Amino acid sequence: MSLLLAASQDLYIYTTSTGCDVALPAQPILEFATPLMAESAAWWVQLLITYARALQFFIYLRYTMQFFIHISPYDGGFVETLYNLPMWYISLWRGFLPNIGGIDLGLMLGPWVLERTENLLQQLIIIDPDGIQY
Numbered sequence: 001m002s003l004l005l006a007a008s009q010d011l012y013i014y015t016t017s018t019g020c021d022v023a024l025p026a027q028p029i030l031e032f033a034t035p036l037m038a039e040s041a042a043w044w045v046q047l048l049i050t051y052a053r054a055l056q057f058f059i060y061l062r063y064t065m066q067f068f069i070h071i072s073p074y075d076g077g078f079v080e081t082l083y084n085l086p087m088w089y090i091s092l093w094r095g096f097l098p099n100i101g102g103i104d105l106g107l108m109l110g111p112w113v114l115e116r117t118e119n120l121l122q123q124l125i126i127i128d129p130d131g132i133q134y
Contacts, residue, residue: 022131035128042134052118058086
């Protein structure tokens with residue numbers, strides 16, 4: 001099935017700034033002037049993807065800890081640290097959408113936006129003028 005999907009994926013010819021023709025899938029492309037810049041941009045993209053995944057993990061861990069009554073996130077120590085790690089991101093979305101039945105829907109929007117951002121970063125194609133992908 002994966003071979004069929006790979007074969008049916010539309011490729012198009014992208015011409016780099018130096019005139020090289022490269023067959024690439026129809027995804028966002030970032031072309032950099034030097035291989036060093038392309039390599040460092042790819043490193044930053046991977047770092048952002050890793051950071052987004054870690055932040056998602058800590059957000060879901062915080063939401064899971066809220067369901068267990070016997071775990072108090074306010075008694076100090078390691079549990080409080082885990083509970084407060086994603087607080088800066090959660091506070092961006094708190095009160096963004098109205099409450100429905102006592103549930104703040106903005107808190108559901110934050111992880112969704114984080115996941116969509118991660119997917120967009122994964123789809124980026126980073127190339128240098130010679131057409132080498134990073």
